[in-house]
Amino acid sequence: MTTASLAWMTYALQLIGLREVPGPGNSAVIAGWLKGLKAWWFDDATPWCGVFVGHVLQKAGFALPKHWYRAKGWLDWGRACQPAYGAVCILDRDGGGHVFFVMKVSKNFVWGVGGNQGDKVCEAKFDRARVLGFRWPATLALPTALVLIADGGGALSRNEA
DSSP: GGGGOOHHHHHHHHHTTTTTSSSOOOOOOHHHHHHHTOSOOSSSSOOOOHEEEHHHHHHHHHHOOTTTGGGGGGGSSSSOOOOTTTEEEEEEEEEEEEEEEEEESSSSSEEEEEESSSSBOOOEEEEEGGGGEEOOOSSOOOOOOOOOOOOOOOOOOOOOO
16 A cells, blocks of 8 residues: 555645634534534534544544544554554543644654644644554555654644643
8 A cells, every 4th residue: 555545644634724713613614524423512622633533534434433532532443553654643641642643753753644733733743652552444454664764853742632
């Protein structure tokens, strides 16, 4: 499987730049994702990283975990894999977790595209020590692990709540 064949990643990357609405009011796009996922809430003030991953994978035709709205609920989805382009990465954080799609990895960091990263869809850099697991769709052959890149600079994400 090549990176070009990962339809969910093509779609996820098209969503970069989408933002939640600050203050009162909500993003009509995020509210639409919640409706499509049959959520019981429709505001973008509630953490929505799991909503982003759920929406993208649902659109690509994959079944979702029971608790798709919880970042750590993705630990029950698909099957475990090595860090690979397009894999779902689940992180630990104070007060919960965070979930996104892997873009690249190094010995100490993982970069990924996700929702609710600084209140928007973007690529961000995370400490690999926070990783709880990498997951891959159960219906697909396991991917080839990414080649590690140099750690490089750039700030770590500290806003995924």
